[in-house]
Amino acid sequence: MLHQRFGGGQGWSGRRGRARVRAVVIRDARTRILDAAEELFAGSGYAATQTTMIARLAMVPRGLIHRHFPHKIDVLVALVDERTYVEEGREVDAVPGDPAGTLSRLARGLPLRASPAMRRILFREAETHGSVKERLGRLNGELVRRARFALGLALPGARGDAARLEVAATMFAAVLLYQENLCQLTGHQIDPDAVAELIAHSLV
Amino acid sequence: MLHQRFGGGQGWSGRRGRARVRAVVIRDARTRILDAAEELFAGSGYAATQTTMIARLAMVPRGLIHRHFPHKIDVLVALVDERTYVEEGREVDAVPGDPAGTLSRLARGLPLRASPAMRRILFREAETHGSVKERLGRLNGELVRRARFALGLALPGARGDAARLEVAATMFAAVLLYQENLCQLTGHQIDPDAVAELIAHSLV
Amino acid sequence: MLHQRFGGGQGWSGRRGRARVRAVVIRDARTRILDAAEELFAGSGYAATQTTMIARLAMVPRGLIHRHFPHKIDVLVALVDERTYVEEGREVDAVPGDPAGTLSRLARGLPLRASPAMRRILFREAETHGSVKERLGRLNGELVRRARFALGLALPGARGDAARLEVAATMFAAVLLYQENLCQLTGHQIDPDAVAELIAHSLV
Amino acid sequence: MLHQRFGGGQGWSGRRGRARVRAVVIRDARTRILDAAEELFAGSGYAATQTTMIARLAMVPRGLIHRHFPHKIDVLVALVDERTYVEEGREVDAVPGDPAGTLSRLARGLPLRASPAMRRILFREAETHGSVKERLGRLNGELVRRARFALGLALPGARGDAARLEVAATMFAAVLLYQENLCQLTGHQIDPDAVAELIAHSLV
DNA sequence: CATGAATGAGCTTTCATTCAT
DNA sequence: AATGAATGAAAGCTCATTCAT
Missing domain, CATH: 1.10.10.60 (Homeodomain-like)
Known part of the structure; x- marks a missing residue:
């Protein structure tokens, strides 16, 4: 490990x-x-x-x-x-016209530094102690914020209206965060790149 | 309750x-x-x-x-x-050409009968006892299976290739199942209809 | 039973x-x-x-x-x-010159009415309740008394001195009472007739 | 203690x-x-x-x-x-022609190392746990075996037939083992030497 | 600083006894 | 009188925490 x-x-x-x-x-x-x-x-x-x-x-x-x-x-x-870290100020590497690539890079350069195990702990023990819940909230918020921002840059024409973009950002954050849990519990592996591609495609 | x-x-x-x-x-x-x-x-x-x-x-x-x-x-x-129930054999109410509506109906007629609390328990305690994990696995499997099937019927032209359809079905199942957890833990409400619409749109 | x-x-x-x-x-x-x-x-x-x-x-x-x-x-x-009973006044069927037969008859006509199970209970639970211990004491006393008396009648010449006769009576009572316990716990069956014969023989 | x-x-x-x-x-x-x-x-x-x-x-x-x-x-x-011990291999100190003394020495050099309390526990809890019953069985078996052997050596002429000798050995073991119980429960003290003398006498 | 025996609060579980029906 | 669900005191056991060495 x-x-x-x-x-x-x-x-x-x-x-x-x-x-x-x-x-x-x-x-x-x-x-x-x-x-x-x-x-x-x-x-x-x-x-x-x-x-x-x-x-x-x-x-x-x-x-x-x-x-x-x-x-x-x-x-x-x-x-x-010490083992989860949300980089709140980092730049988003968005390329206009390429929402899929932008999300993929976001997934890879996730502003969350945490092992798969730590991500499971974050979710599982969110109720156990305030600091865990607070950290998880900050993390998800940052992820959504960045996804929203990146998609806004990548889709200058704003084809998708604001509401749909919000849903896309939320889903993206959720799937990325829950990824480990899903895999562990249901056996279904989720490929972040495929998710990025799918969500991007839905907005074009 | x-x-x-x-x-x-x-x-x-x-x-x-x-x-x-x-x-x-x-x-x-x-x-x-x-x-x-x-x-x-x-x-x-x-x-x-x-x-x-x-x-x-x-x-x-x-x-x-x-x-x-x-x-x-x-x-x-x-x-x-007694308080979770997976209807494994139910019909999928799919309308060709209307994947969004089909997924929406699937979300509403979810083959899972379980209160929000029970869904949280299912995830949280999946490791605690075999029967919980087994139930959760069955549930997710059925959801994915039904989403896959419904989308196949709703998109006869098969615009999206099989891999993308699989990702869509998996994501749909994941978001529906985790819905409560996400809301509780992150405060972000997720509207199943919006998810259905987004995923459907990504496949057209 | x-x-x-x-x-x-x-x-x-x-x-x-x-x-x-x-x-x-x-x-x-x-x-x-x-x-x-x-x-x-x-x-x-x-x-x-x-x-x-x-x-x-x-x-x-x-x-x-x-x-x-x-x-x-x-x-x-x-x-x-109700299920143990010591007949305290009963006659001893003693035949002078036949201590073995006298003891055998005593063993058969034991002044103790109690199933094997009850005898085990008597011993096992003697400390549990006063009435049990009291009953066991009375029972053993009566048995010793009768064996002593029977041997006295059967051996008029008093070949064995008083002390030896006492030991014989005590042993006889003990083996008869513990019989079930011994059998159950150690697997060694004890034949009351053989015991009677042996003890009688030791006094001649 | x-x-x-x-x-x-x-x-x-x-x-x-x-x-x-x-x-x-x-x-x-x-x-x-x-x-x-x-x-x-x-x-x-x-x-x-x-x-x-x-x-x-x-x-x-x-x-x-x-x-x-x-x-x-x-x-x-x-x-x-830790507090009962059956010495299985020990020599029997038998003197031909002196069965009483032989049994007395056997009684004194009992191959059981256990306090009176432990002996009571052995009997009382024989059903409670397999290990207790096993220990008690081994003990009784060893005692009988040694008594039989000792009497065989002490009585070369084999005046008592085999069956009577067996009864004598069994009784000897029983009385020695149950000694504490008898004393505690019935109040009758039993002197091992007297028992040895009596049993020896019955075989001559 | 390192260690693991000591400690007791508090947990799950058992079961004799009560009691409404 | 008969029934078995209800009750809670008390049992065995766990385990975070303390502390002497």
């Missing part, structure tokens, strides 16, 4: 010598804990995952989890904080 | 007089338990919902839950068994 | 007509409850036997048990009261 | 210093739990003894019991495993 992570947030960067070594060790344990939690939360859900299981999978003693994360919920919060 | 239910399965039908009264009382308690569980499972998830909460919301003593459902998981299984 | 019972204690004997019929029905249910309890208490012990199991085996509704026996312990007490 | 224990199984043997101290503490808690359970199971029976009572008597918190013994039955199994 390879995760994109953004800002470990512990600020060990400047340390030197022995301290650094120890820091690395600690960071490793913390990372392993989060890795394990990510896998287990995505698989069985937050409530059904015991800290014991996390410790076992992370190969750390149980007490160490509570040293890094005083309460169980802090593990989830840390995952959401 | 108003649920469509299909065969309470108690077989009281022929009873009369006093026996009937008793039956009603029993059914009420059982129904209240399922009502409460449906609401709570949908809101907080199965694992995070204690039987005590169900009992309180249903206004029944705790022991009564286990009289009707020996184990907690049996409540979930009963909900899925 | 056929039990010897002594004094049903309900005093239905004199009733007539409808009352009698009803009495018979009641007594049947009560008897079936005790039969079932006897079998289950002997097999699994008092504490591990649920009243539900008794009701099921007796084929009576659960509520009926508590009509006849307000508390669960009352079933055990009734069993001990 | 002093127990002979055989292989505590913790493997602390090689530890030193602080680790050793901790080991002692742990072992103490576990031992106290088993001590308490032994006392309570012997007194009230397994089913009627709550884990709470064990915890109170052992002066440990309730959760600690389940840390050492995940399920209640595991406490019983551990007791039987």
Whole structure:
């Protein structure tokens, strides 16, 4: 499993010598804990995952989890904080006259940095903790906003009226976000490019 | 909350007089338990919902839950068994040349009988118990199958190639099924008719 | 299973007509409850036997048990009261010079009326309720007393001293009482006649 | 209460210093739990003894019991495993011509290492768990086998025929095993030496 | 900082007992 | 008197959290 992570947030960067070594060790344990939690939360859900299981999978003693994360919920919060990221200001690479390509690039350059597992956690645990729901809302909003904007640029003639464009943007965001869930739960794989092409075609 | 239910399965039908009264009382308690569980499972998830909460919301003593459902998981299984229903053999009301209308009718006459809450439960707890996942899989499969079939009938000229039609059917099923989740989690309402219209348009 | 019972204690004997019929029905249910309890208490012990199991085996509704026996312990007490019986005053059929035959007859004409199951219950549940322990004590005492007396008569010359005779009587009582337990638990069948013969022989 | 224990199984043997101290503490808690359970199971029976009572008597918190013994039955199994021991291969110290002394030595060097309480538990809970019954069967079998063998050696002339010798061996085993039960339940003390002397005498 | 035994609140579940019919 | 649904106290067990080492 390879995760994109953004800002470990512990600020060990400047340390030197022995301290650094120890820091690395600690960071490793913390990372392993989060890795394990990510896998287990995505698989069985937050409530059904015991800290014991996390410790076992992370190969750390149980007490160490509570040293890094005083309460169980802090593990989830840390995952959401550190392993999902919505790039809100990024440029949309829209090409006028090519809505399909524009959406495809949007799908690839998704302003969401999150592993498939994290996306499942986001949805599954949206009610569990406010920060998860807030993050998910921001994410979906940004996706819709960007899809709307990109389609507006790609379709200068505005063939599709505003309402239809809104539906297209919403659907696009929904399918991209739920992609992993759909695949996992129903077995149906969804190709973002095909979705982009289909939605683009509906607006021409 | 108003649920469509299909065969309470108690077989009281022929009873009369006093026996009937008793039956009603029993059914009420059982129904209240399922009502409460449906609401709570949908809101907080199965694992995070204690039987005590169900009992309180249903206004029944705790022991009564286990009289009707020996184990907690049996409540979930009963909900899925009795409150979701996939009509597998139903006719598709397809009109050639009118794919949008055909999909709209399909969306309205969805072969899924399940409250919004039940749909959330289906997704959320798909991993919790085999029967939930199986039901969800059957449901999605039937939806895709019917959408595919309806679109084939509605578009006799087969303008869209098979692959695109498949994507359209899959997306249609996904959006319909996830509808509630999307609305709840992201706040974006999705109108099935608009989706039908968009997808139909993409295939013409 | 056929039990010897002594004094049903309900005093239905004199009733007539409808009352009698009803009495018979009641007594049947009560008897079936005790039969079932006897079998289950002997097999699994008092504490591990649920009243539900008794009701099921007796084929009576659960509520009926508590009509006849307000508390669960009352079933055990009734069993001990009605289905074990120590005839304290009975004559000992002793033949001088034939200690083996005397003991054999004593074993056969045991002043204990109790099914094998009841004997197991007596031992197993001796600590559970005072009345059970008291009954077991009385029973053993009577057996020892009679064996002692019988051997005294059968061995007029008093070849064995008093101490040895006491040991013989105690052993004889013990083996007779524990017989069922030993057989059930260890699989070793014990023949009372052989025991009588052996003990008699040891005293000659 | 002093127990002979055989292989505590913790493997602390090689530890030193602080680790050793901790080991002692742990072992103490576990031992106290088993001590308490032994006392309570012997007194009230397994089913009627709550884990709470064990915890109170052992002066440990309730959760600690389940840390050492995940399920209640595991406490019983551990007791039987660790606190009863049947020495199956031991030599029988038989002296030809002295059956009484031979049996006495056999009674004293009983191939069962178990406290009086454990012996009561063995009998009382033989039906509760397979491992208990198996242990009891092995024990009785070994006792009978040894008594038979010892008597065969002690009585070279084989005055008693095989059948009588078998009865003698069985009785000897039964009385030795049930000794505690008899004493506790009936108040009659049984002296193994007297039993040995009596049985030996019956075979001469 | 690291460890895992210790702790107890709180969960599911059981079941004797009650009670309306 | 008969019935079985209802009731809740109490059991076994789980597991997040604490804490001594």
